[in-house]
Amino acid sequence: MKYWPYMAGACLVLIVLGWLVFGNHASTLRVSKEELTISDVRQAEFKDYVRTNGQVLPIQVVQISPEEGGIVMEKVVEEGTMVHKGDVIVRLSNSNLDLQILNAEAELAEKQNLLRNTQVAMQQDRLNNQTEQAQLDMDTQRKQRTFEQNKRLYGEKLISKEDYLQSQEDYQLSAKKRSLVTKRLKQDSIYRTVQMDQMEDNLQNMRRNVVLVRQRKDKLEVRSAIDGELGLLDVELGQSISPGQKIGQLNDLSDYKVQAQIDEHYIDRVRQGLTATFTRGDKTYQLQVRKVYPEVREGKFRCDFIFSGERPENIRTGQTYYIDLELGQPEQAIIIPRGTFFQTTGGQWIFVLDKNGQKAYRRNIRIGRQNPQHYEVLEGLEPGERVVTSGYEAFKDNEVLEIK
Numbered sequence: 001m002k003y004w005p006y007m008a009g010a011c012l013v014l015i016v017l018g019w020l021v022f023g024n025h026a027s028t029l030r031v032s033k034e035e036l037t038i039s040d041v042r043q044a045e046f047k048d049y050v051r052t053n054g055q056v057l058p059i060q061v062v063q064i065s066p067e068e069g070g071i072v073m074e075k076v077v078e079e080g081t082m083v084h085k086g087d088v089i090v091r092l093s094n095s096n097l098d099l100q101i102l103n104a105e106a107e108l109a110e111k112q113n114l115l116r117n118t119q120v121a122m123q124q125d126r127l128n129n130q131t132e133q134a135q136l137d138m139d140t141q142r143k144q145r146t147f148e149q150n151k152r153l154y155g156e157k158l159i160s161k162e163d164y165l166q167s168q169e170d171y172q173l174s175a176k177k178r179s180l181v182t183k184r185l186k187q188d189s190i191y192r193t194v195q196m197d198q199m200e201d202n203l204q205n206m207r208r209n210v211v212l213v214r215q216r217k218d219k220l221e222v223r224s225a226i227d228g229e230l231g232l233l234d235v236e237l238g239q240s241i242s243p244g245q246k247i248g249q250l251n252d253l254s255d256y257k258v259q260a261q262i263d264e265h266y267i268d269r270v271r272q273g274l275t276a277t278f279t280r281g282d283k284t285y286q287l288q289v290r291k292v293y294p295e296v297r298e299g300k301f302r303c304d305f306i307f308s309g310e311r312p313e314n315i316r317t318g319q320t321y322y323i324d325l326e327l328g329q330p331e332q333a334i335i336i337p338r339g340t341f342f343q344t345t346g347g348q349w350i351f352v353l354d355k356n357g358q359k360a361y362r363r364n365i366r367i368g369r370q371n372p373q374h375y376e377v378l379e380g381l382e383p384g385e386r387v388v389t390s391g392y393e394a395f396k397d398n399e400v401l402e403i404k
Contacts, residue, residue: 037390054260070094339389
């Protein structure tokens, strides 16, 4: 009997340990069934697509930027007008450009006069050189003839040796002078030819410069680069416009594109060539991804679609269409409906109802792809189970829901 207190203490310890090990300590919260959205877990076809809204835009927008600056003198057409390529949109005035044209033309005339005067001077030099050459030739011939005569006379002992040597030296000096002058005249001729070519090249460059300056004046008339609609013209009479300044835009209405903003979550999956659809009235229209812009702003990126096939009737710039963009082929998967529970759990866990539907237990899951209607469940759920898909904000850290 004296061991009973010890035995009772041991039994109490065992009971406490058993409760700690095998007891259910999960925190429980009572909730009303009417406050919950309960959904079925199904094995079904999962359509991999994302829904977004897109705005209709012209297939091409061309910026209007004058190549030459100036003062706005005339607005030839107004916004919304259909124009053809080459039509004048705005006329500008630039007095500085007019002055440049006058200066360029005056400089060209001066260079032309200089070239003509140089040509006349060179022609005169050429005649003088030819006269000098002829005189040297004649002088050399005479001295050569005198030398040959004196050579024969000296051989016959009819003249002195000094007369013979002097005639020989005169002939040699004249021949040497003739050779040097011939070389000088040849070098002068080459130099004059090079100088004339350089002046002619400079003159040609100045002529081209004058043509270009005159063409700049033509660019004071800002013309349409395409056939289309003048969508914007932001100028006023008397306004000063800088070269390259954007003053408006032209809309190419030969076709249209649809531009959409898509959540950055899908940026790695959206690529050129993917197909999309939208419905207007009782018709479904086909689109194709034309361009994906890599820049992300405020959690979204831009994507351009073009029509593949029929266009809607009376399509207009600025209209909005709700687009279903297909990211992949439909596949069989375990799916659950989309719900606000995802905002709290991030798709990492969910409450699963027991068989009688009176309790729901927290269970870890793994969500894969998602579309506007369903989540794809990769782990944690089986077809036929039921889950709570409404918001979990009121459940806090409770692990069991007792449903009334």
